[in-house]
Amino acid sequence: SIQFDEGPVETSQSVLWIQAETDFADVRSAPFTGRLTPERYRAMDWRSRFDADLLGFAGTFTWAEDPPTCTWHHRLALTPRQWPDTSRYEWLNADNFLEHGTCEDDEGDSRSNPSRNRHPFVEHWHRLHSGPAQVWRLDRVEQQGQALRVDNWAVVVHQWNNSPIADPPGEDTWRAFSATAWEYRKGSWEILFGTEASLGTPPQWTPLDLDDPLCPWRLERSTPAFHGPELN
Structure with a gap:
């Protein structure tokens, strides 16, 4: 769940986040229907853009214990990150924790009222599995990707055609981006949700492809998961 500005708690969006010790991949179901185009994105308010920005992203992760903070460094994402993705975390028990963060937007006049552009939020996360996690990388001139797999869950994020993240985003960039959450069920990998919708x-790639010796993806490390797969 997520709560903005101490308002109502929202529970309609599904999220699968796999977190290894220093790498992560995160994909979220779209809370809106229909095709997301650059024109539609530019017309969105800050809250809708928050959801669009985080439909899928992956990269590296750092944390500190005092105070307890996490920072996610986006290597692959649908849109460029304008501000550091840093949050405080609070464990409720062994499998549940809260993430306290701030979303900044470009609406209003931040010079006269700096707090107007900052929206505090709280996300409630539940751990499904504690690892170990496999981290896979795809590094080619025209293809980049990161995939994390743990137990029966996987998140695969990739872009192709050498399309860099653009600001503002363009149609060609989005057509060459994919982020998908997968679950292994009854002998096969099935899509849970992703950016295709x-x-x-x-x-272009599935978790099954990662095990193909001819696949260009490279297993970078297999380590205990820091949080394991999480559902929001």
């Missing part, structure tokens, strides 16, 4: 482009 919003961007119209199916994933």
Whole structure:
């Protein structure tokens, strides 16, 4: 769940986040229907853009214990990150914790009222599994990707055609981006949700491809998960 500005708690969005010790991948179901285009994105308010920005992203992760903070460094994402993705965390028990963060937007006049552009939020996360996690990388001139797999869950984020993250985002960039949450059920990998519903482009790679010796993905490390797969 997520709560903005101490308002109502929202529970309609599904999220699968796999966190290893220094790497992560995160994909979220779209809380809106229909195709996401650059024109539609630019017309969105700050709250809708928050959801669009985080439909899928992956990268590296750092943390500190005092105070307890986490920072996610986005390597692959649908849109460029304008501000550091840093939050405080609070463990409730062994499998549940709260993430306290701030969303900044470009609406209003931040010079006359700096707090107007900052929206505090709280996310409630539940751990499904504690690892170990496999971290896979795809590093080619025209293809970049990061995938994390743990137990029966996987998140695969990739872009192709050498399309860098643009600001403002362009149609060509989004057509060459994919982030998908997968679950292994009854002998096969099945899609839970992903960016195909919003961007119209199916994933080019699946978790099954990672085990193919001819696949260009490289297993970078297999380590105990820091949080394991999480559901919001």
